[in-house]
Amino acid sequence: MTKANAVVAITKHGTAIARRLQERMPDVDVYYPEKFAKGDEHARGITAFSGSVVAHVPSLFRTYSGLIGIFSLGAMVRLIAPLLKDKKTDPGVVVIDDRAENVISVLSGHLGGANDLTREVAKALGARPIITTASDVGQTLAVDLLGRAYGWEIANFDKVTQVSAAVVNEERVHIVQEAGERDWWTYDQPMPSHLRRFDNMADAMKEPFDAALVITPRLLSAEEAAAFLENGVLYRPKVIVLGIGCNRGTSEREIEDVVDATLRAANLSPQSVRNVATIDVKGDEPGLIAFCEKNGLPLVTYPAEELNAVEIPNPSETVYKFVGAYGVSEPAARLSSGATEWVVEKVRSGNVTVSVCLTPDSAKPVLGVSR
Template sequence: MKVGIISFTEGGALLCARLCSLYARKGWDCRGYVPKRFFRIGWEDIGIVRQEQTLAEWTGSMFREGRNLVFIGAAGIAVRGIAPYVRDKMKDPAVLVVDEMGSYVIPLLSGHVGGANELAVDLAGAIGAQPVITTATDVRGIFAVDVFAAKNRLVITDRRLAKQVSACLLEGKPVGFFSDFLFKDEIQGKWMPEGFRDHACEMNLWITAACKERYGKNCLRLVPRCVTVGVGCRRGTREKCLEEEIESALREGGIHPAAVKTLATIDIKSDEAGLLALAVKKGWELKCYPAERLLAVEGDFKESEFVRRKVGVGNVCERACMAEGGRLMLHKRSKNGVTVAAAQAQVQLETF
């Protein structure tokens, strides 16, 4: 956890030191910032520095670092400070306000996805303060799509539908709940959060890696990033060609593109410009395995003698996507000098 704490008064500086000490014991990456005139010798040992930036400069640096922000002072100061930097509820860091007496903790931004509500409750409990939570689902104890998705690292594929699911739950309307994956706490039957139904309704939620339609248009997909795409290609294959062939293969295999986490290939392709550029563009991890590792992968793979003579293994894409285990979802598909296969890792979900 990365946290930045700023204070403006002597009382705030003392509370800042208390919080920095607390978070240091938790092993968090915490930095505290206090006015020069209130700085005390020894505070540098718990991550506190003299504040020399303007409020705007400090806030901007925290946002760029993806650091959660705690303002010790008036809520208005925090609102003015973060205003130029607020962009996207799915990406903005958590922002909290604590009064200098340590009586109240108020999450201002990214209460769910950014974890501000959870951080506020944790912080309040540590200093004996009252957390002030205002989000409707929390206040009423109703399932929150974004919290559930963040907890399980699921991609929310449609924000409009996510809002509609929450609206239905708040209004007491039933929502269908379906999952292609098991939950860790499942013993008998299927776990289902309160307010949902095990049959299709007007609005539905489906946890899946599939791109096919099953529960109608009003169906929010939450997608785990659990798929590894194995790729083989000719030297010098362009990024656009690789992207088109991978996307086409995913459609053919019925795999949602948001499910892809990793791009895998043989190590002699580790300097392939098209693969490197595509991995960066898509935010995929690129894994490159030596031929010996790929040969050790167990399975029934269709081998090419020509490819074996070239790179030392007769099937790169299937062996590469299966190198870390999992289930082969898409067998070798070859077109325009690009071979593609895909495997799905095991997924176990946490209950809400």
């Protein structure tokens, strides 16, 4: 595997289509029977296989993000049926007919990307894309994809199916967005009237609704969860920036404990953390690196002169003596987030200091040097 998607053909016509697709889509690996080999397969990076395609599909299904078969829909269904596990992990599967007239999204249309892949393949071949997902056909909100392009996480995926049904059946759905990118509605047409946006839960509670989409970094109260999540999906937008300072040799466990306690006290979810920021001399701190890697968080660093340019409420001569900056966690959080104030100015516990900011616009780039 060298590309994201695998194209598999089993007929003479299919082989020609696969070769054409390789020329027009750089992100595909091509596989077809060796009896249709042209002699240039090695030069083009094409795999000519022996035996039946049945022996090869399981490996391709597990290895690639997308699987494109140039054979019938029924044949693909039979091939992949024993391999299916979960819509969150199964790859996107697409089929193309033997004359490249139709491109059909078969499996994992949303999370696996099959619908987008279908459109891309159809455009490359001048074919007709066939997509049957209700939200795509109706040009309405796809519950399982909302905010995915921005890195939002769904905290309660078990509610996606029932809330998706409410959306496509045009039931009253309230969208409560307290943070995160606001430009997620991408259709040219206005949002349907049964979908209503609110900036806070208090306003949303004033109108009756059947289902809800909640976009917030906050930890919900029991009352809020009961009202909005019984038939609602909770999204965690990436809007929290952690400024972290620590002594040399501080363990990953100590950093994590202080961060967890700080976020919990601030009523914020760790799922909404976007990145960690610190001073450049701490960019190689093993414990801090381990914390970021464990939690999948980018680490952004700033030189002392940039940190000193930020006016902070708790400057420290002691910190300046050791690292040349009057503060680390506070100015680093401000710089990286683009915020004008702190949610948490500074918490110091043991060898760790933590400051917390919320991004005013989480589409802004993370400044500084990324590790």
